Amino acid sequence: MSWNPAPRRNVLRRTAAIGASTLLALAGVTACGSDGGGDSTTVKIVAFQAPSLGAFLPAVIEERELDAEHGLDLQFTYATPDNYNSEFGAGHYDVGGSAALLSEGLRTERGADVTYLFNLFDFYGTVVTSDPDIESLTDLPGHTLAAATGTTNYAMFAWFAQDIGLDLNEVETQNQTTAGLSTMAQTGRADATQLWEPAYSSLLASVSDIRTVDLDYDAWESEFGTGDIPYLGVAAQTAWVDEHPDEVQSLYDTYKAAADWVLDNPEEAGALIAKTIPGGDAEVIQKLIEDNDERLRLRVAPASDVTEGIRAVFEAGIQTGYLADQPPDSVIFDGLQ
Template identity: 25%
Template structure:
């Protein structure tokens, strides 16, 4: 009878041992595969029209939240909703602060974003003119030069205001300028009116006696914190944690209005009285996206379709429901 060589037996046992080790390793791997691995960095924007973001950046609460995991926090300044959306679309930030209607326009153009948090309900825009311009009503804008930042809430506010008076936008010369440039152009008389945005608008009220000749809080859409779809899909727990630190900032503003105004004044380099006016025009009471935000966007979307800003064939209701995702805030906020 032929004997099995000792070396063959040892080789056979070694193969068996290696197999057992591999099985254990695979088992351990499958046990941990459901755990979420965090990103190397989280990129947030901040904006002078979003006091909550300024508070969050000032106190470093996002940095504290993710410090133990070694996750870096990167900040980018958004000078308007259009800039925040450019950052989101180019994958330059993970979270961007915009007006709701501006986010809807971007969504209609294929932007890969969803709204997960409401940082404020602002009356941050109105139609503004100089005290001696002779402009007192929306109808007086016919044939006039009006500055506005296309793709932002002030621009949408202008369109809705014109539509309410049955004025076609072609009857007004709309000058596309960034918000700060629009304010400067109004103050220097280069334009007749301006679709304003705080804090620039509040500053002109105080410094130049500018007149807010048309106000309608219902034409303002809400302050949306949007996240890139890819980030939300890959790191859902981290979306919740970003919302958690935003909540800390929101509650701090509610509890410390005077200090919040001082902080806004410091960060935006504006007078504290200007900052107080801006904050007074913000309602920080409802951070969870819901039906009221859906309704506001659908109404704005119809106006935007009429103004040929959004394609006439777009399904506004469907786009709005794809954009607004309350599940993260509902899970995070008590």
Template identity: 45%
Template sequence: MLKIMLRSLAVAGLAAAALTLPGTARAQTPEKVTIVVFSFPSLGAFMPPVIKAKKMDTAHGIDINFVERPPDAYTTQFNSGEFQVGGSAAVLTVGLADLRGVKVKYLFNLFDFWGTFVTSNPAVKTIKDLEGKQVAAAASTTNFVMSEFFAKKQGVDPSKMQIVNTAPPGLVGYAVANRADAVQLWEPAYTLLKARKPDIRILDTKMAATWKSFAGGERIPYLGVAAHTDWIEKHPTLVPKLYDTYKEAGEFIAEHPEEAAALIAPKSTPEQRTALVSLIKANERLGMNVAPAGEMSKQIEAVYKVGIDVGYFKSEPSKDTIYAKPMK
């Protein structure tokens, strides 16, 4: 009996000692990751509140600190390396960073592209009517650049639009107050705007037909998560954990739209909340599509060609900007 007791005490002591080993402690502590994102209602701010409220990050062994920045500051601080990981990473900004000598990679996609021009001005009936008119836009965003591309394909001369530049959160206010002839914006801002101003109209850019003709496909990789190459090399195991976290968030949002909408837009009105739920359920304009960059490399390269077409790029970015390793 005494031998059994001593053996049990020894086993317990070894177990307790193991818990105090540095390696074991590190394994139990989620690794911290800081991710810079745009402010709501931008898409980059769509999943973070769900991830944090449901503790999806810590469930996958990471602890994400989301930091919000307006577009200009986001680009500057991400490209400089002040922030090593970006959660509002548009495909075009990743390509532009590469051409400027910043080594970054598009890790995985979160949303496919959807953007539009809206108006309540009776004099503006078609996209061509925007020439000579005031258009409120977050001009530094790639959603605006992409929308310029589709407008250009419909015969619009973008240089003839009088652009009133503002940050994304201000776009809805411009549309509600009719402070410009038209506003360029995207989801979920459009859905929230439509709930407040039902008479707002979309100007058709024939996006689907144009993209099929230009790229031969339907999906347009638009916004996801990117990171500096040196950060990826130092933290190779964190990339799959980030992907799994966002993948779970996307699945939760799709499966629980009512609960997700309350987390994403807690200050919204009941009408806006209902509209947001409908947006999630349909997903046509939201375009939520969490997928590894390596699985959509051809589509990403087509988006790079858009950058050349509109003069955003002088040459095509390197294919090394597309993270090709599997997420498992």
């Protein structure tokens, strides 16, 4: 059945990254009916600020109004990792657009009733450095490492560090926002920086003397019997999901349409997404999309389709002490087509 959306107002719907107190003030319960009186359903989503994977597809959804095509009015608010986890974890937002699996597992341990709806990106993370003394992760002790320690990308990095024998307690970690990681790497204010896409490709394009310290991804498959590493997606409060099954499906369909368009139109998508990234380079983002399987790893799929990989991620979290036990089955949503 086709959807004939109500006319959209020509306004900028992007909300700037803001502090926790303001986030709380803006966060509202999902309401039926758009602000303009149309038939779309408003869904308020909090996500990491750019550059981040959580902000990658929303740029496309907003510009191309893919939400309206699926009967939704998605209103995105962007926050730092710490504010995101605080606000979504407290239930101030019904939907989280930067839902990293380990974070959702940890939320269930702390009593939050959330469910991982669908995957957006598989895991990729790395370490960069200009220090000639750092050639592998095991060279990091005694050095400084800039990292967004409130992110699950860092928590996943901790598993690879532990697997190779690195004790992160011997590394001086400097906590940064996701936006601040590239600056730390560019200026050399830390000996090394742990980061991921799209910041990684943008950094390599602007700094010529930086080197990559790769993680051992083969070790993951050896340990867990799968090379599948679902990482970041969209999660929601279970109570909201139970009350809005149609909106959940439409939300998935919207993100899936955005992902398909990005992969089919890398040049146009690169230009669009680069505009949302401070200092973003359209050609860099285009190349990242074209080489999707290497580092971007965009893969929109229902959580129930990647259960084996999800359980492997949770097991990795248990091994590093991030999680105490496997989260309940309810954290993996089963209900998407």
